[in-house]
Amino acid sequence: MRRFENFNPATLLIYYMTVIIPIMVFMNPFIILTALAAGLVRAGIYERKIPVKRILFSAVLTAVMALVNGLLSHQGDTELFFINDRAVTLEAIRYGAVNGLMLAAAIVWFSAFSRTLTGEKIMALLWHLPKLALLISMIMRLIPRYLERYNKTGLAARINEERGQVPEKKHIMQITSAVFTWALENSMDTADSMIMRGYTSGGKRISGIQFRPGDAAVLALTAALQTMYFLPETWHGILMAVLCFLPEIYRIKENVKWKIYTLKI
Amino acid sequence: MENIHLENIDFEYAPGRRIFSGAAVDINQGELVLLCGKTGSGKSTLLRLIQKELDTKAGFVMQNPDNQIVCDRVYSELEFGATNATQGNERHRLELIRQRVAETAGYFGISRQINRDTHTLSGGEKQILNIASAMAANPKVLLMDEPTSMLDPIMADRVIDLVKNINRELGITVIIAEHRSDRIFAYADKILLIEDETVVCKDKRSMAEYMSRSQELRGFLPEIARSVEMSPPPLSLAEAVFGKAHAVYVGKEAPLSSHPVLRLKNVSFAYDRSKGALIDNLNLSVDGGSITALLGENGCGKSTLALLSAGALKPYSGSVKINGRKIKKAGENSAMLFQDVTLHFTGDTVDGKYNGMHPYDLSGGERQLAALDIILSKNPSLLILDEPTKGLDYNEKEKLGKRLEKLRDEGKAILLITHDVEFAAMFSDRMLLMFGGKIVCDRPAREFCESNIFYTTAGARLSKMNSD
Numbered sequence: 001m002r003r004f005e006n007f008n009p010a011t012l013l014i015y016y017m018t019v020i021i022p023i024m025v026f027m028n029p030f031i032i033l034t035a036l037a038a039g040l041v042r043a044g045i046y047e048r049k050i051p052v053k054r055i056l057f058s059a060v061l062t063a064v065m066a067l068v069n070g071l072l073s074h075q076g077d078t079e080l081f082f083i084n085d086r087a088v089t090l091e092a093i094r095y096g097a098v099n100g101l102m103l104a105a106a107i108v109w110f111s112a113f114s115r116t117l118t119g120e121k122i123m124a125l126l127w128h129l130p131k132l133a134l135l136i137s138m139i140m141r142l143i144p145r146y147l148e149r150y151n152k153t154g155l156a157a158r159i160n161e162e163r164g165q166v167p168e169k170k171h172i173m174q175i176t177s178a179v180f181t182w183a184l185e186n187s188m189d190t191a192d193s194m195i196m197r198g199y200t201s202g203g204k205r206i207s208g209i210q211f212r213p214g215d216a217a218v219l220a221l222t223a224a225l226q227t228m229y230f231l232p233e234t235w236h237g238i239l240m241a242v243l244c245f246l247p248e249i250y251r252i253k254e255n256v257k258w259k260i261y262t263l264k265i
Numbered sequence: 266m267e268n269i270h271l272e273n274i275d276f277e278y279a280p281g282r283r284i285f286s287g288a289a290v291d292i293n294q295g296e297l298v299l300l301c302g303k304t305g306s307g308k309s310t311l312l313r314l315i316q317k318e319l320d321t322k323a324g325f326v327m328q329n330p331d332n333q334i335v336c337d338r339v340y341s342e343l344e345f346g347a348t349n350a351t352q353g354n355e356r357h358r359l360e361l362i363r364q365r366v367a368e369t370a371g372y373f374g375i376s377r378q379i380n381r382d383t384h385t386l387s388g389g390e391k392q393i394l395n396i397a398s399a400m401a402a403n404p405k406v407l408l409m410d411e412p413t414s415m416l417d418p419i420m421a422d423r424v425i426d427l428v429k430n431i432n433r434e435l436g437i438t439v440i441i442a443e444h445r446s447d448r449i450f451a452y453a454d455k456i457l458l459i460e461d462e463t464v465v466c467k468d469k470r471s472m473a474e475y476m477s478r479s480q481e482l483r484g485f486l487p488e489i490a491r492s493v494e495m496s497p498p499p500l501s502l503a504e505a506v507f508g509k510a511h512a513v514y515v516g517k518e519a520p521l522s523s524h525p526v527l528r529l530k531n532v533s534f535a536y537d538r539s540k541g542a543l544i545d546n547l548n549l550s551v552d553g554g555s556i557t558a559l560l561g562e563n564g565c566g567k568s569t570l571a572l573l574s575a576g577a578l579k580p581y582s583g584s585v586k587i588n589g590r591k592i593k594k595a596g597e598n599s600a601m602l603f604q605d606v607t608l609h610f611t612g613d614t615v616d617g618k619y620n621g622m623h624p625y626d627l628s629g630g631e632r633q634l635a636a637l638d639i640i641l642s643k644n645p646s647l648l649i650l651d652e653p654t655k656g657l658d659y660n661e662k663e664k665l666g667k668r669l670e671k672l673r674d675e676g677k678a679i680l681l682i683t684h685d686v687e688f689a690a691m692f693s694d695r696m697l698l699m700f701g702g703k704i705v706c707d708r709p710a711r712e713f714c715e716s717n718i719f720y721t722t723a724g725a726r727l728s729k730m731n732s733d
Contacts, residue, residue, distance in 0.1 A: 120338060140337035144384045156608040159575045159596040160640040178611040185625045189332030196316060196325040197402055198349035
């Protein structure tokens with residue numbers, strides 16, 4: 001019934017940060033590999049197919065980083081072969097590969113992050129900065145509007161102007177200036193409309209998002225899993241996997257609950 | 266309760282530019298008041314003056330649906346109105362805002378759109394959202410400044426019906442300035458007219474009689490009252506039929522035969538393959554020296570047909586020819602007036618009659634004519650107009666119509682895309698009805714109006730009732 005995305009945006013933000021930050025900060029291959037694999041599996045579950053493109057992309061990224069680092073950096077003891085009298089070392093290649101994996105894992109997890117924390121959830125997080133939240137909301141409204149206007153003005157000019165009279169650069173300037181004039185003219189109405197709806201610059205928006213017991217549970221679990229960094233390295237991979245699959249574990253729990261519920265009826 | 270009493274209003278924009286003076290008008294809570302007056306007579310100014318007095322007790326809806334929307338999401342937009350209108354401690358306010366958004370969305374039927382981006386809504390949906398957003402702030406009075414002038418007639422009627430409901434069901438005082446008085450004149454409790462810098466207030470019957478006596482004011486009456494000679498003027502078709510009135514004018518008899526300028530042969534077109542052909546094997550020719558009106562519901566492909574004729578879109582199959590030559594690039598031998606005429610104002614001033622004024626300072630009708638001048642400068646043989654009468658009052662429409670007739674006499678082929686059946690019947694020679702990507706009815710104006718039941722003028726409807 002309830003999904004992981006339905007948790008409080010703050011909970012989601014903290015959860016994703018506890019995954020993404022260690023990937024990027026600790027150059028720990030166990031953590032990175034586990035996170036990458038888990039991230040790819042989660043993407044596969046979300047898209048309901050094997051994420052071939054993501055896997056290929058991650059592999060290519062790792063290979064390219066390994067190659068580039070191997071060619072550029074010559075530190076390390078294990079010399080593999082020589083190019084132009086410079087040694088290509090195993091350590092440099094390995095370092096590059098881990099870097100590549102780190103980038104791939106970060107990309108996979110950031111895409112999951114943006115899938116979960118959509119625009120309005122980030123807005124909800126900004127509730128104690130009401131002016132900023134309103135500003136972002138207004139800008140998000142204006143961008144598509146101005147783009148559409150620009151295209152339409154261009155179309156009207158394309159049909160009705162005799163071509164060749166105005167040089168292309170000047171033409172673009174002319175259309176841009178016309179869009180600006182229009183934008184200024186119309187923003188007066190928007191300002192009036194805001195004032196007429198009782199907006200004062202001190203007006204405060206309130207967030208309607210609640211903090212539920214479930215949020216506390218997820219946060220507690222996330223915090224508990226952070227103990228992995230005090231444990232020996234072998235634990236890192238296992239506990240990271242648990243952390244990464246937390247949303248899926250929650251999903252399974254909810255699925256089981258739903259099945260039991262339907263059986264009772 | 267907010268009873269409005271207007272008395273001795275005196276307003277000047279600049280010394281000597283008086284808008285109006287000396288009014289004594291009483292408006293009681295719960296009344297529906299229609300505000301009439303020529304463009305530039307001060308309707309907007311009067312509404313804004315009233316708004317200023319009432320402040321947050323009044324909601325205000327303006328002409329342009331886009332300009333009034335503040336936020337990116339429908340939910341945020343409703344929340345914006347509700348948030349500003351609530352007071353008290355945080356928890357209490359929070360509950361109130363949520364409650365207000367929920368019930369407003371429910372009443373106005375926008376619950377399904379609540380998570381949509383506001384820029385994906387249609388013009389009509391945007392205007393309904395604006396009304397909802399104004400109502401979410403719990404006003405006692407709703408002031409509306411030509412709220413439907415930028416909408417197509419179907420949506421315009423929906424908005425007007427909504428306004429009537431708000432007035433009748435919720436007891437909200439509505440003061441509305443509106444050109445399309447057909448749906449609202451007969452329902453208004455009072456009618457205000459701004460004439461020669463004074464505000465006149467009468468009930469609808471005596472106002473209708475007063476207006477029918479003057480040629481200039483007739484334009485404010487509902488279409489049926491303009492279409493017949495009857496005293497007192499009828500406010501509905503039923504009254505006209507009962508009074509045995511006869512329509513003065515139904516439409517032009519037969520088109521002048523002439524040479525074809527635009528010719529579309531077996532044209533098909535689609536934006537999206539999965540949705541099938543929007544224009545399906547369409548044939549059409551438009552003659553020089555004639556005005557052809559194209560009617561049809563929204564989304565039936567009228568505007569697409571216009572863009573195809575202007576060469577801005579390429580047909581998937583078939584050919585588009587102007588003066589017997591295939592069009593190679595956009596705007597070859599043709600010009601197109603867009604629905605939003607401000608798109609044509611790429612300069613800072615308009616030359617000619619308007620002696621260097623900024624185009625945004627012109628009135629609606631003047632803008633239309635100025636934009637027409639701009640696009641005619643390259644002397645095209647085909648002129649396409651997309652909804653040119655939107656937002657114009659009756660007198661402005663007549664001016665535009667006269668201008669089009671002059672262009673027709675100069676031999677131009679004019680393709681008029683419109684929802685305005687009355688205007689089309691008045692000025693066009695031929696009328697077309699488009700449906701399902703095809704032209705399903707192509708007749709001289711008079712025959713068209715007489716043979717249709719829905720797409721026809723009030724006058725033709727009346728004749729039909731009398732003859733059956």
